Amino acid sequence: MYPSRFGYESPKTVEEAVALLDAHAGEAKVLAGGQSLVPMMRLRFAAPEMIVDINGIEGLRYHRVEKDGSIRIGALCRHEDLEADDAVAKAVPTIAAAAPLVADPIVRTRGTFVGSVCHADPQGDWAATMTALGGHIVAQGPKGKRDIPIADFVIGPFQNTLAFNEIAVEAVIPAPKGVRVGNYLKLERRVGDFATASVAVSLDMVGDTVADAGIALAGVGGRTINANAEASALIGKKLTAENIASVAAAVAAAAEPRTDHRGSADYKRQIVKTFVERILLGLLNSSQKAA
Amino acid sequence: MTSLYDEVQAAPGEGVPTRRVTIKVNGDDRTVDVEPRLLLAHLLRQGLKLTGTHTGCDTSNCGACTILFDGRPIKSCTMLAVQADGHSLETVEGLASASELHPIQEGFKEEHGLHCGFCTPGMMLAAKALLDKNDNPTEDEVRWALSGNLCRCTGYQNIVKSVLWAAEKMRAEAK
Numbered sequence: 001m002y003p004s005r006f007g008y009e010s011p012k013t014v015e016e017a018v019a020l021l022d023a024h025a026g027e028a029k030v031l032a033g034g035q036s037l038v039p040m041m042r043l044r045f046a047a048p049e050m051i052v053d054i055n056g057i058e059g060l061r062y063h064r065v066e067k068d069g070s071i072r073i074g075a076l077c078r079h080e081d082l083e084a085d086d087a088v089a090k091a092v093p094t095i096a097a098a099a100p101l102v103a104d105p106i107v108r109t110r111g112t113f114v115g116s117v118c119h120a121d122p123q124g125d126w127a128a129t130m131t132a133l134g135g136h137i138v139a140q141g142p143k144g145k146r147d148i149p150i151a152d153f154v155i156g157p158f159q160n161t162l163a164f165n166e167i168a169v170e171a172v173i174p175a176p177k178g179v180r181v182g183n184y185l186k187l188e189r190r191v192g193d194f195a196t197a198s199v200a201v202s203l204d205m206v207g208d209t210v211a212d213a214g215i216a217l218a219g220v221g222g223r224t225i226n227a228n229a230e231a232s233a234l235i236g237k238k239l240t241a242e243n244i245a246s247v248a249a250a251v252a253a254a255a256e257p258r259t260d261h262r263g264s265a266d267y268k269r270q271i272v273k274t275f276v277e278r279i280l281l282g283l284l285n286s287s288q289k290a291a
Numbered sequence: 292m293t294s295l296y297d298e299v300q301a302a303p304g305e306g307v308p309t310r311r312v313t314i315k316v317n318g319d320d321r322t323v324d325v326e327p328r329l330l331l332a333h334l335l336r337q338g339l340k341l342t343g344t345h346t347g348c349d350t351s352n353c354g355a356c357t358i359l360f361d362g363r364p365i366k367s368c369t370m371l372a373v374q375a376d377g378h379s380l381e382t383v384e385g386l387a388s389a390s391e392l393h394p395i396q397e398g399f400k401e402e403h404g405l406h407c408g409f410c411t412p413g414m415m416l417a418a419k420a421l422l423d424k425n426d427n428p429t430e431d432e433v434r435w436a437l438s439g440n441l442c443r444c445t446g447y448q449n450i451v452k453s454v455l456w457a458a459e460k461m462r463a464e465a466k
Contacts (some may be wrong), residue, residue, distance in 0.1 A: 010376075
């Protein structure tokens with residue numbers, strides 16, 4: 001299979017790329033890693049008239065842990081760049097845990113973090129991870145840059161709030177309030193399959209008190225499930241077996257799974273509960289060991 | 292010079308735009324005119340007649356079309372041929388020299404790492420990407436590195452053994 005016919009440009013600057021998007025008024029698509037876009041074009045789910053390939057733009061393949069612990073991820077940062085970086089593992093353990101679980105190792109050499117967030121697949125690992133962590137997407141358009149908080153960016157299945165003439169040039173994960181801990185668990189039938197259920201958890205700890213908490217889910221709804229409201233029950237408290245169990249139950253209730261060949265809705269909800277508990281109990285145990 | 296848009300569709304309309312690209316393939320510069328929608332796997336197979344790169348699934352799942360792009364493994368069915376302009380590719384045809392098999396190929400021969408052989412080129416290039424970075428992988432690391440490549444015959448056991456065999460031989464040769 002091959003895509004329907006399209007024009008192709010490979011600009012050298014973000015400004016040129018934005019001008020191309022602007023000139024093609026909604027009929028152009030940005031090509032970064034291409035690991036979702038190219039399959040969709042090949043299956044003709046997508047048929048853009050113009051492809052704006054940003055791979056030739058210098059300076060977009062980076063990820064930086066800043067002094068305050070925030071992370072900036074450029075539009076061409078590949079999944080594998082985040083996979084083997086100790087600085088990332090230390091600053092944002094949830095990203096380090098999710099990186100090796102995205103798609104398969106060969107897709108990870110091309111696919112990008114920012115592209116995956118933009119794609120907003122309800123199964124997407126990065127949209128869920130970023131929803132749990134908070135932060136924002138930096139969008140660049142004809143009038144310059146603006147920040148879009150992640151909760152206002154991924155608004156539904158395959159829907160983001162970029163304007164047609166904007167490019168997501170950077171993702172920013174905010175600095176932790178204290179020490180950031182977290183984990184990502186994903187149940188999949190085989191590598192590269194869509195997840196049966198995935199859970200992203202990130203906590204900021206001051207001593208043994210939770211200063212901030214985020215939880216988000218993938219694969220258990222028609223969109224990325226934001227369970228930060230349920231997670232917020234932990235803020236200001238110490239982790240205990242009791243509050244962990246109650247948050248896990250609340251998050252499982254917030255999931256919107258559907259019965260399919262990967263399992264029944266009840267089964268998937270049970271997996272969510274188990275994963276939330278497993279992650280939080282793991283964090284509790286390792287903090288007790290450290291103390 | 293090869294013109295390739297006619298490979299994509301039997302009768303392309305008048306004035307279908309093409310782009311001239313120069314790609315280093317197994318060490319040789321190749322210049323071709325391609326229609327932007329041509330996939331890299333199709334350029335290799337139909338345009339450059341390098342049919343060792345297989346297309347198995349057409350859905351970016353199977354990894355049979357894996358090649359090395361600037362040294363890193365990619366699925367060549369999930370990249371446009373125009374994106375390879377100015378880049379360096381290695382396909383299975385680049386592994387062996389005129390007289391000798393590559394140790395990875397020898398490994399697949401010695402350890403019976405294939406039945407039908409359809410997935411084998413992709414397996415070998417994914418293995419090469421691993422061994423280029425890690426000359427002494429554990430069995431787990433081999434399985435992890437090959438987890439994007441599907442085989443429907445072997446059950447993977449002998450493929451893993453083949454890669455470990457190759458790693459040992461390459462370490463011995465490097466001494």
